[in-house]
Structures are given as C-alpha cells and as structure tokens.
Amino acid sequence: MPIKVLVVDDSALIRQILSEIIKSEPDMQLVGAAPDAFVAKKMVLEKVPDVITLDIEMPKVDGLRFLEVLMNARPTPVVMISTLTEKGAQATLRSLELGAIDFVAKPKIGVAEGMAAYHQLIVEKIRTASNSKVKKSVGSTAPTVNKVSYSGTEKLIAIGASTGGTEAIKEVLMSFPANAPATVITQHMPPGFTSTYARRLDSLCQITVREASGGERLLPGHAYLAPGDKHMEVERSGADYRIRLTDGERVSGHKPSVDVLFGSICKSAGSNALGVLLTGMGSDGARGLLELFNENCETFCQDEASCVVFGMPKVAIEKGAAKHVLPLDAMGKAIMQSVEKMAAGSRL
Template sequence: MPIKVLVVDDSALIRQLLSEIINNEADMLLVGAAPDAFVAKKMVQEFKPNVITLDIEMPKVDGLRFLEVMMKACPTPVVMVSTLTEKGADATLRSLELGAVDFVPKPKLGVAQGMEEYRSVITEKIRMAAHSTLSVPTQSRASQHAAMRYTGSEKVIGMGASTGGTEAIKDVLMHFPKNAPATVITQHMPPGFTTTYARRLNILCEIEVSEAKGGERLLPGHAYLAPGDKHLVVERSGADYRIALSDAPRESGHKPSVDVLFNSLAANAGANAVGVLLTGMGRDGANGLLQMKQQGATTFCQDEKSCVVFGMPKVAIELNAASYVTPLASLADAILDTLESIGVGTRL
C-alpha cells in the first residue's frame, strides 16, 4: 500500500512543490494539500493519512497548536517543515516535544541547485515517519540517584542519536544528578539548532548543558553537545579529557557523526567510558559503539519498543556492540547504576 501523505502549508508555492515531489514517488500517494489548520483537520478525518508534512508558521492556528490538538485526537506521524532560524529552531524543538517525528527545512524556492537533494531528504523522512513509533512526551519522574556516591572525574559518558533523539536525550539527561559524570553528545541536527537545543536542555536539567566550543576540560555535572556542523572528539590531556572540534568530512554520512565521537572515546577513554546509542535512522554510531565495547567500555542501546526509529541501535545490536539493551524509561538509572556499582559494568 502506498504511503498516504497530507501536505499542510499556507504557501501555495510550497504546497505545489511538495505535492509534485510526493506525486513523483511510486510508493507515495498525495491525499490532499491544505492551506490552513481548519482544512487540514477535515482532511485528517476524511483521508486518515499515514504521514503529514506540517508548516510551523501558519495564519489563524499555527502548526504547533494544530499538532498539539491532533496528537491527542488522532495521533499521526508528522514531519515538520521549519525555517532555519533561531525562532524556527525553538518552535521545531517544541514540535518534537509535542510528538512530531522529524523536521526538514523549508525549500529555497527558485534555487534549482540542491532541489534534487531536498527531494531525496524529504521523501526519505516521509518513508521513515511512516514506519516510526510515535513517542510519548517525557514525563517528569524522580531518578533513584538524587546524588551519586561516585564523584570522580575519570569517567565519561558518550551519547549519540538521530531521529527521535532530541526527546530521548532529554529524557536521560533530565534524570542525571548534579554530580553525574561528564557527558558528551552527538545528535544529528543542523547548525543553530544545536545552540537552541543545548539552551533548552540546560533549563530542564540539573546538570549544566552547553554546546561545545572546543578546548573544554570535561567536568562532572556537565554535558557538552556537538555543534551542528562540527564533529566532537574527546582527547586525552594528561589526567584529563578535553573536547576538540573537527571540520573533517562527513563520517557515516553525517557531520557531526556519532561514530567519530565513539571512536575517540574508544581510543582515549577505553574502559573509563560508557557508550549510549539511542533512536535514529541509519547506522551511524554502531561501529563506534563496537570499538568502545572492544576497548572495555560498557555500552547501552535503546530497545526497539521505546525507539522512534530502531535503526542505529538495531545495527549496533546485530554487531554485538551492546553490553545492555534497555528501555528508555530505565536507561538513565541503568547507566548510573553501572557507574556507581562496579565502574565499568558487567560484561554480557
């Protein structure tokens, strides 16, 4: 059966462009193109689309309000169409909190160059959304680790994610106590969005969260997020670990790449590291997680049921790169239990 797609956008030009892209895909069926939330609501009820592309900025009722109401009344995978601005980044992250699966930037109309790449990106995300598992918004819950007994600076947690990862990472970090080990994170996200995302996490979490600038010494109680256009690498500096940012080419199809982060932890932290691979499309991070495990690190993969997209963890599990496969709801405590009890975990 073809993937039934509904396009919701107040721009006639964008509706036309997205409609043409969808109509040219053999496995997709455009069921409608709505100019506003009111028309979209009727089309959702009538056509029951498998995937909706949704503009954030619309008149009358904006995309966020429509998304919030729809996810309660008729949960449907949604790919947001967002402007690549600070305001757009904040709204996009809010849409992911409300249950949207992923987002794409608005196409640059009249720019022929790059349109084929845009066509490839948005159709891939529609297909991914059609087979995704809708996430449940993060519920506030107390971690059993009000404060860790462990306070050393020699341990480091590496975390990687892609589609669905903004909420999964938030879920884990929100349950880390103030003196949790230093955490380094790579999330597939464009430049600018990582700045806004780090700021939002910092407000929500007990630990300090910031976008990495390069040169920082890793400190307990801090998390460092790779910028959207640089690889994050952890280097050894005497008894300390420091962050370096790399402008090297894409690795595993991505920049920043989880494999680059995990490979640096395998080489420079070994058994003092914990690797965590969360929801995401593709295989980035799987080989790096295997390298970490082979160097003595304890490694975790998010389980299939709690993943929005069981891609990256699935490949890692197939490679035997995971020491543990754990549901998202218990992942933070599982990581901290491992660090508190025996430092680097029990091997499988």
C-alpha cells in the same frame, strides 16, 4: 501500498514544491495539500494520511496547536517544516515534545531552490516517519533524578542518537544528578538548532548542558553537545579530556557522526567510558559502540519498544555491541548504577 502523504502549509509555493516531490516518488501518494489547519483537519478525517508534512508558522491556527490537537485526537506521524531561526528552532523543539517525528529546516534565502535541493532529505524523512512509532509526551512527568557516589574526571559518558533522539536524550539527561561524569552527545541535527537545543536541556537538567565550542576541558556535572555542522571528538590532554571539533567529510552518512565521537572516546578513555546509543534511523554509532564494547566499556542500547525508530540501536545489537538493552525510562538509572560500580572498582 504507497505512503499516503498530506501536505499542510500556508505557502502556495511550498505546497507546490512538496507536492511535486511526493508525486515523483513511486512509493508515495499525495492525498492532499491544505493551506491551513481547518482544511487540514477535514482532509485528515477524509484521507487518513500515513504521514503529514506540517508548517509551523501558519495563520489562524499555527502548526503547533494543530499538532497538539492531532496527537490527542488521531496520532499520526508528522514531519515539521521549520525555519532556520531562533524562534523556528524553539518551535521545532516544542513540536518534537508534542510528538512530531522529525523536521526539515527551510533555507533562509532561495526557499524554492533550497527545498528542491532537499528532495532526497525530505523523502527519506517521510519514509522514516511512515515506519516510526508516534510518541506522545504531553503531560509526561519528569524522570526521577538518580543519585551516584562519584567524584573525579576519569569517567566519561558518550551518547548518540538521531530520529526521536531529542526527547530521548532529554529524558536520560534529566535523570542525571549534578555530580554525574562529564557527558558528550552527538545528536543528528542541522546547524542553528543545536545551540537552542543545548539551552533547552540546560534549563531542564541538574547538570550543565552546553553546545561544544572546541578546546574546552570536560568537567563532571557537564554535558557537551556536538554542533550541527561539526564532528566532535574527545582527546586526552595530560590528565584531562578536551573536545576537538573538526570540519571533515560526513562519516556513516552524517556530520556530526556518532561513530566519530565513539571512536575518539575509545582511544582517549578506553574502559573508563560508557557508550549509549538511542533511537535513530540508519547505522551511525553501531560501529563505534562495538569499538567501545571491545575495549570492555559498558555499552547501552535503547530497546525496540521504546524507540521512535529502531535503526541505530538495532544494528548495534546485531553486531553484538550492546552489553545492556533497556527501555528508555530505565536507561538513566542503569547508567548511573554502572558509574557507581566503575567508581567503586577504581578506589584504593
């Protein structure tokens, strides 16, 4: 059965481009193209789409309000169509909190040409959304902050995620205490969104969260997020760990790549590191997590039931790279328990 897709966008040009992209794919069926939320509501009830592409900025009722109502009344996988602006990034993050699966960022200039160039990206995100689990997080309570007896700079936590990862990472980091080991994160995200995401996390967490700028020393109680257009690595500098950003080719299909981060952690920190692989499409991070496992690091994968997309963790588990397979709501506590054991084992 083809994937039934509904396009919702107030721009006739974007509706036309997305409609042509969807109609060109043999495994997809365009069931409608709505110019506003009112028409979209009627089409959702009549056509029962498998996936909706939804513009954030619409007149009358904006995309966020429509999404909120949709997720309460008829939860459906949604791919947001966002803008590469600060306001657009904030709205996109809010849409992911409300239950959207993923997003596509419209270029600032040359929108028609840019959207056409995103053909493959758009159809991949639609396919991923059609196989995802719709997660509603509206009204969810904040995770319990876990305590840990730890002081020092030798332990590191490395986290990787993709589709569904913005909310998963947020839940894990919100459970970290202010004295948690330095944490480095690679989340598949385009440039322009990672800085907004880091600020959002920083406002919610007890630890300090920053977008990495390169060269900084890793400090306990801090988390560093890879920029959306750079690979992030961790290097040893004497007794310190420092961040190195590089602008190389994509690795495992991505830049930033989780495999690049995990591989560098394996070399610089060895068994002092903990590797965590959360929800996401594809296999990025699985090879790197296996490297960490082989260095006798503690390695964690999110379980299938709690993943929005059980891709990256699944591949890692199949490779035998996971010492622990856990639901998302148990992940933060388990990580801190492992830190506690590692710290106790290193005391004289």
